[in-house]
Structure formats: C-alpha cells, structure tokens
Amino acid sequence: MRTFWQLVLANARDIGRDKMSLFWFLAFPVLFILLFGFIFSNEGTPTYDVGIVYNSGNPLADGLVKGVSAVPVFKVHTGDREGELQALKKGKRSLVVEALSPSFATMAGGDPLKVQVYYNETQPTARQVLLPVMEQLLSEAERRMTGRPKVFDLVAEPVQSSDLRMVDFLLAGILAMALMQLGLFGAMRAVSLREQKILKSLGATPLRRSLLLVSEVVVRIGMALIQTFLIVLIGYAVFHVKILGSWLALLGAVLLGALTFVSMGYMLAAFPRTEEAGIGLVQMVQFPMMFLSGIFFPVEIMPSFLRPVVNAMPLSYLADLLRQIMVAAPPEYSIATDIAVLGGWAMASFVVAARFWRWE
C-alpha cells in the first residue's frame, strides 16, 4: 500500500510539474467552454442590417423605413444608393432595399411599383430568410393600401419546450471531449515512460507492473474528477448551467467515460515506439471524434454516409450520456445503449492493450 501511494504521488508530482500537460489538462477545456459558450450564448437574437436607399422626393422611401423598422430583427440604415451598395459589398448590410421612382405607367395605374432588393450572395440567410420576409412585408403593405380584407390570420403561440440552450448542450459535450483527451493523451505518458526507459528502471525492482499500471490509471481518474468539477463549476458560475440529473449518476458516467478512454489510450499506446509517433496516432483518432460526435455540430447536419462512423464512436455515446444526465437533453441513444457501447469499447480496448502491450 505504501508503494502504491508513493507511485501515485510520484505520478501526480511528475505530471503536476509539467506545465504543458497542465495546460492541456486544465486550461484547454476551460478555454473551450468560455470561447464556445460566449459565441453561442449571443445566438438568441440575431439582427440583420438592412440598408434603405433614401431618395428625397420619393414618398415610398418613408413608408419602407417605417415598415422595415417594425420588424424586430432588422436594423435599419439609410443612405444614398451608392453608399448603401458599398456597405453591402463590404458585408456590413445583409440587404439593401430601394423603392424605384414611380414611372408614368405606374402613375397611370398599370404596372406595379418596383421595389429593388440587393442581397449578398455569400450570405445564404439573406436569400433564404430575408427575401421572403421582405416579400411578406410588401404584401402586407399592399393589402392595407388596397383595403382587401384578411383571409388568414396567423396566430403564433410559443410552447414551452425543454429549456435547452446551446451552452447546456455544449457543456456536456466539452466534458466528454475533455475526458477523451485525458484518457487518450494520458496514456501517451506510458509511451514516454517506455521511451525514456523509466519502465525499464522500475522493471529492475521488485515492483509489480500491475501496480504501476493501476497507479497510472488512478491518477488519470483523479484528474478526470478534477476536470469534471472545474467544467461543471465554470458552467454554473459563468453560464448558469444547472446539473439536473443526480450527482451520483454524473460521477458514474464520468468514471465510465474516463475508464473507456484510458483503456483506449493504452490500446493506442501499445504500438508506437516514440511519444511523437504516439501523439500522431492519438490525433488521428481523437480529431474525427471531436468533430463527428455531435459535440460542436448536431449529428443531424452530417451527411448520411457518415452516420455509421458517428454511431461507432464512443465519444458520441459519452456526450449523449452526459447531456442526458447533466441537462436532461433529449436522447440520441438510450442510456442503456450508451452504457453498453462505452463498456464494450472499454473492454475491447483493454483486451487489445493487454495483448499487444510492451514494457520496453
């Protein structure tokens, strides 16, 4: 037992004094949360800049300004034609609207009044969303002017869905990602212990190798708990993310996730000879998982041919499990599936790691 604690202490000290690994372990996930948290927490009320070409002497321009200003997501700018188009080109306007001066024909009551709308082709929202809004605006104006009665009246009523914000969704995913990185990169330490012949030094003593391995895993799990605490704390303090599920369930999920990825890490660590090669290997595995497991993008937007890949990745299940426990997110998979898949990965990785592991 004394030997075990000495090993844990030695490991913790060696890692704790390594500034680089401390950064990846503590600062990196925190930065991720703050960064993405702030980006997505503004998402609630997007505004679009709409430019209106204001020609004096055109009575329609005043009506346009009035009508467009009434739409809450539109921020109205007025100016001359040249200036507004310039602003559109620079990306400072989403739309520029101009009421063309009425011609004789329109005066005579033949052709309709022309309202010219310019939009930025590189902004898909402009064409898909803003143009219909403008059209709607004009037809409403037309109806009033012509005095035609309303046939349909749209009644919109909000229904309280589960109060899930993007930040809630993200926080659980980032915790899952942090656990993955801790496990995968953490096992690379074993490669570096092997490369630096530290394992060999220890091999010349009566120390049991299984004890060494257990102490490494215990230190990793301790780090996983610290990380979880930190991430949950920041989520609560900065973004008011409350943990809805039970703490015990969260602890269980975190332990299961940490074990799965530590096992996976040791599986990957069995093969490379140098730490550099090991890190390359881990990057190849963790990068696709980071972006395809629905942590930053919902799985729904991925092309269907990627779905089998997504469904094979353990991170998809850990993120889903944590989201369900932490913020009661709607399930992607059932909790039983999550646990079974994670446990399966943990077991399979452990078997491969045990089979191919080299001490030197």
Next chain:
Amino acid sequence: MRRMDAVTVSGLRKTYGKTVAVDGLDLRVKAGQVFGMLGPNGAGKTTTVEILVGLRTRDAGEVSVLGMDPAREGREVRSRIGVQLQARGLYPRLTVKEIVTLFASFYDRALPVDEVIEQVGLTAKARTVVRALSGGQAQRLGVALAMINDADLVFLDEPTTGLDPQARRGLWDVIRGIRSRGKTVFLTTHYMDEAERLCDNVAVVDHGKIIAFGSPSDLISEHFEEQAIEFSNSVSRDREKFEKLPGVTRARLSENAATLYTRDVPATMTALMQLATGDDIHIDDVVVRRATLEDVFLKLTGRRIRE
C-alpha cells in the same frame, strides 16, 4: 553454498536476431567481493547483467543469483538485490530525494533515504529535479537507487562511465564502502584502471565470451613476467629490429608509439638508447611500467579495449 557464490553462470547464451550478444559465458562470483566484468562496448556485459536481474530471458545456459533463477523467480531475486542500469530513465520532474524515497518503498529492507543520498554525495542536490542533474550526478543517483535496498548483492552496470576522474574516484570509495559492509558488488566496466584497482576478481570479456578470469594481479603475472617500456616513435615500422633487442619478448607498434615487453629492463634500455643514437629512430617520452590489464587484453585479442 549460497554464502560462497553470489552468482554462478554456465554456458549462458543470448542472441538478438543474427547478432550473438553472449556466447557461452561461465562466471562465478564469490560473496563479499567486488567482481568486475571488463570488456569493450558490445562485449555482452549489459546483456549479461540484464539477464542476471531478470530483465531479459536467456536462450541457453544456467544462471543462479543468490541461489535462485532470475528467469523463474525474477521478483524474488529483484527484492534481494540492488540494480543500477546503464540505460535507464527516471521521472524527470521528481527530485533526487523523491526518487530515492519512491524506490525505497519498493523494498522491505530499505536503508534510510538521507543516509544513502549522503553516501553518494548528493545531499546538496537532494531537492534538485532529476533532469537538472549533471551526467555525473545522475550516475551517482543511479548508484544510490542500487544501494537503497539493504541487499546482499548489488549490480552496477558501467557506474563510472562519463564521469571525470575525481568523480570516478569518489564512486570507487562508495563501492568499496558497499563491500566493507559485507555485500557483493557485480560491476561492469570498460576502464582497465577501474577493474585493476577496485575489483577482487575480474572476468575479461570479448564478443560475448570470457577470455580471462582471475584477480587483476594474477591475470597480469599469468600473462606477463615482463615489464613494459613505452615510447613515442613515429619513424620505425620495423618490429623485428625491436624484438631482437636483449630481454625483449614482444614488441607492439602503433601509429606513433611503441611498447616493448621485456624481462630485463636495464639491458633493453641500454640497447634501445644505442639504437636511438646510432640509427634513424627518434625516441621520446620513455615510460617504464609494469604490465596492466590493458596489456592482457591487448595480448589476448590483439586490440586495445577502447578502439
């Protein structure tokens, strides 16, 4: 029996692919001695030590360490010995004291940490992290880790390689201290003077085989009744001319030096001086010495130990 022989090895063989590292090695190390395995790099010294401490398996032969077979009872063997490895690594961000404390926790009979650090002269560096140590300090830390177990047998693989002369002598004192506590030391070295001054018994190895075995003085007198006359010589390549001098049994010429082994130093010297004044030979820096283990190695292999 166990009290007599700390280590016995017979017919030990180990190959790596086509390379034969150890080729039928026989050894016997008496308890209470400093035993030295002397040989050039690549002679199979490290492989032998790693087999003896159970880090490697052997291909053939019998091995007994403290009466046990390290291949079958590796953990038991390792709990009763101390080991310093040549190619080893330690947690780079731990201090000397932390590392020694960690290793002390591996053994049932560990010596006090501070005492061992003191013995290898690292007390002033006890709070220094491993990666900030100089080469010599790291070597001494390795020896401390071999000493922390209060073991009967200590293996030291090239303990003084890369040390300056003063540090080497300091380590010799440490090793003699281990012996004075009644323990057995098994060390490897490629330094002739180290083997000669430190070891009670020496096995000279080359290409995985023992080519000579015995105490340093026995080995020297067995192979040389003669003394050696050395001088710098960059002109004459005529070995026969030197070997005809009175008393000379053999002559060795290298690029810019010559060694004459002689039974009669005054007669050889007189003749040599005459040769030098009369002939076209320029002789300088003359040294007369008794033969060393280096001469033994040279005689047996035709090579110098560090070539």
